[in-house]
Amino acid sequence: MTARTEERTIPMAMDHQLERPDRSGYPARRVPAPLRAPFEARTWREFGHLMLSLPISVFLFVFGLLTVTLSAGLLVTFLGVPILAAGLTLCRGFGALERARARALLGMEIDDPEPLRPRGGGLMPWVGAVLKSGSSWRQLLYTLIHFPWAVMAFTASLVFWTTGWLLALYPLWQWVLPTYTDQPGIQLYGNSEGDAFYLDTPFEIAGATLVGLLVLLAASWLIRGFAQVDRLMVGGLLGPSSLATRVVELESDRGVVVDTAAADLRRIERDLHDGAQARLVALAMGLGLAKEKLLEDPDAAATMVNEAHGEVKLALQELRDLARGIHPAVLTDRGLSAALSSVAARCTVPVTVRVDLESRPAAAIEGIAYFTVSELLQNISKHSRATRATVEVWRAGDRLLLQVDDDGQGGATPDGGTGLAGLTERLDAVDGVLAIDSPPGGPTTVIAELPWRN
CATH class of the missing domain: 1.20.5 (Single alpha-helices involved in coiled-coils or other helix-helix interfaces)
Incomplete structure (x- = not known):
């Protein structure tokens, strides 16, 4: 067994396993993304989302403002409390519609916020649950602050998008102006003395088209930027809170x-x-x-x-x-290095073990690391048809990393009946990550990342 002291990083081959897949739905093309953006369905969906946002946000703003002012004005009579609760409940319903719109037009994967949990039946427990729910207040806040943003995004998107398309398609409709009006083309300049400048020559028409294409390209990415801000607002105000999400994860x-x-x-x-x-x-x-x-x-x-x-x-x-x-006694007495060497000795293929740890992690994490490597080496013995394998263990910051490589036939997946799905769940339970790179024909590399937890 040997030790290593050099800096360790996750191999580049595993990067795609640790990143979220691209949900845009567009395969790689030869045309660069900035040039094809105006013609992609994603841009048109996001433009439609921004156009719908203005009338919807006007209604939501009026409703949210009416809810706040009416409930505040009637608060002295106690009627303001149930009115506020009713308004917050309707805001939750509007939030559900906005999440559905974001899923359809923005392609968002957003969960519903935590449900209301009234303590008992009747009106007052329900009112108390609504008023205590942070998601209710966040959705009311969304109705108030989304309106000014929607006005700005609607105006800028509509102006740039329509201007870009009108200029880009100018050669196709320029004939309309001299045919049905007294102008030979788009007028750029005019005064009371009769001086005017029109875009009517082939060179000027081509220049207008080029400017239109540039404006169109800029408008496409402007629309995507506005849509990204909408995603942040919907995800931050209409989705579950980070605390509620964490509670759900811990329960799972x-x-x-x-x-x-x-x-x-x-x-x-x-x-x-x-x-x-x-x-x-x-x-x-x-x-x-x-x-x-x-x-x-x-x-x-x-x-x-x-x-x-x-x-x-x-x-x-x-x-x-x-x-x-x-729980092997060698793990308790001598740590991961000796325990993993013992496991490797029982594997059916030669295994090289390299452990680079100056101290020991928490006992629970050490045990999970041991059983993770044990399970992976069993998979190598049973399924891989490998001739050699390597186990490496090191620390990176506050994380413990394990890497198991083999030169076998590859094709290992969590749903392949090799126990990797259960291993993934076991690591998830302690905020760990399991990344698998196993193309058909091999080789296979599995990286497990665990919290250190002294």
């Missing part, structure tokens, strides 16, 4: 931990029942028969005792293996 992780613990207990019970317990029962029966034959046939009794001695050795070995599967 707790369920994963409970399920994993229950599965481990069932596995231990099955191993004990089918392995050591069965051998001990056979051992007891064999010793009982040997006891009965001790006086009648000492040679047969000695043979049976010898067989029982062999069963005892096998039972002890199975118990040691079971104890090692629960």
Whole structure:
């Protein structure tokens, strides 16, 4: 076993596994993105979203302002409280419609906010739940602050977008002006003395088209910038709060931990029942028969005792293996380096282990790291057809990183029945990450990232 001290980074081949996939739906093309933007469906959808935002935001602004002023004015009569709660509830409904619009036109993946949880039935528990809900107030805030932004985005997008298309398509409709008006083209300059300048020559028409294309390209990315701001507003004010999202994640992780613990207990019970317990029962029966034959046939009794001695050795070995599967003593006593070397020695292919750790992480993290490598090496033994493998462990900041490589046939996926899905869930439960790069034909690289947690 050797140690490394150089700086470690995640291989570039794994970067695509750690990033979110592009949800734009547009495959790579030979035309650069800035040039094809005006013609992409995404730009037109975002333009439609900005055009719809103005009338919708006017209605929402009026409603939100009316809710605030009416409830504040009637607060002294106590009617303002249920009126405010009713207004906040309607704001939640409008928020749901806005999220649906953002999903359809902006391609957003946004969850609904946390539901109301009134403590009991009746009006007052419901009013209390509405007023205590942070998402209700955020959605009211959205109705008030989205209006001025929608006015600016609507105006700028409409002016630049229509101007760009009119100029870019000027050669196609320029004939309308001299045919139905007294102007030979678009007038750029005119005064009371009759002096005027029109775009009517081929050179001027071509120049107008070029300017229109430039304006159109700029308008496309202006629209995308406005749409991105809308995404931030919808995600920040109409989606679940970061605290609520974290609570949901922790509840899910707790369920994963409970399920994993229950599965481990069932596995231990099955191993004990089918392995050591069965051998001990056979051992007891064999010793009982040997006891009965001790006086009648000492040679047969000695043979049976010898067989029982062999069963005892096998039972002890199975118990040691079971104890090692629960938590190996070498991990507790000597740390990851020695424990992973022990696991590698039992793999069916040669494994090189490199551990570069100056200190030990938290015991729970150390155990998860050990079982992660154990599971990956078992997959290599059973499925990879590899001739060699490498295990590397190092620390990067406050994270513990594990990398397992093999030169096998590749094709490993979390849904391939190799236990990677369960391994991913187990790492997710402690804020860990599992990244897999396993193209068909190999090689396979798996990186696990865990919190350090001293």
